[in-house]
Amino acid sequence: MNFYGGRRGRVLLSCALGLAIVACAGSSEEAPAQTREPARTRQSQVVLFGTASADAGERLYGSKCAFCHVGRNTGAIMLGRRLGKDMAELHTRTDLDADYVKAVVRSGIVNMPPISRVDVTDEELGKIAEYLTRTKKK
Numbered sequence: 841m842n843f844y845g846g847r848r849g850r851v852l853l854s855c856a857l858g859l860a861i862v863a864c865a866g867s868s869e870e871a872p873a874q875t876r877e878p879a880r881t882r883q884s885q886v887v888l889f890g891t892a893s894a895d896a897g898e899r900l901y902g903s904k905c906a907f908c909h910v911g912r913n914t915g916a917i918m919l920g921r922r923l924g925k926d927m928a929e930l931h932t933r934t935d936l937d938a939d940y941v942k943a944v945v946r947s948g949i950v951n952m953p954p955i956s957r958v959d960v961t962d963e964e965l966g967k968i969a970e971y972l973t974r975t976k977k978k
């Protein structure tokens with residue numbers, strides 16, 4: 841009686857140990873590496889964004905805003921996370937309002953610092969806002 845009881849006890853113990861080890865191994869496993877999305881635009885294209893454009897607004901957007909707002913850069917990444925992938929890059933959006941764009945640029949928004957008239961004049965900002973709202977849906 842004792843012998844069988846003891847044996848069963850050992851079997852149960854080793855089962856419990858086995859389970860514990862499996863559970864520990866499971867919990868210490870690293871999360872699978874996140875699959876990275878391919879960049880929408882290559883960095884070389886971000887640098888050259890708008891340079892060949894006939895539209896002054898697009899050229900200005902390229903030199904003043906694109907390094908954050910085009911490709912896998914801070915503005916595009918954050919807006920993509922907050923609002924969805926199709927909202928990530930400003931120049932492909934159809935929902936932007938010119939006054940909103942100007943207000944955001946002068947005041948900043950969350951992680952975007954304000955940009956002063958020294959860096960972007962009112963005239964330049966007007967052209968950028970015009971460019972970003974060229975496809976605005978009424």
Ligand code: HEC
Pocket residue numbers: 901904905906907908909914915916918919922923930940941944945949950951952953955960968
């Ligand atoms: C230093 C990087 C940086 C620069 C330069 C920059 N932005 Fe931003 N911008 C951001 C970030 C980051 C956000 C997102 C803020 C957040 O939600 O965290 C943003 C958000 C915006 C938004 C808000 C979009 C929305 O859906 O609410 C507008 C509009 C905008 N930027 C316009 C511009 C324009 C126009 C320029 C150029 C004159 C510019 N930004 C330059 C980083 C930048």
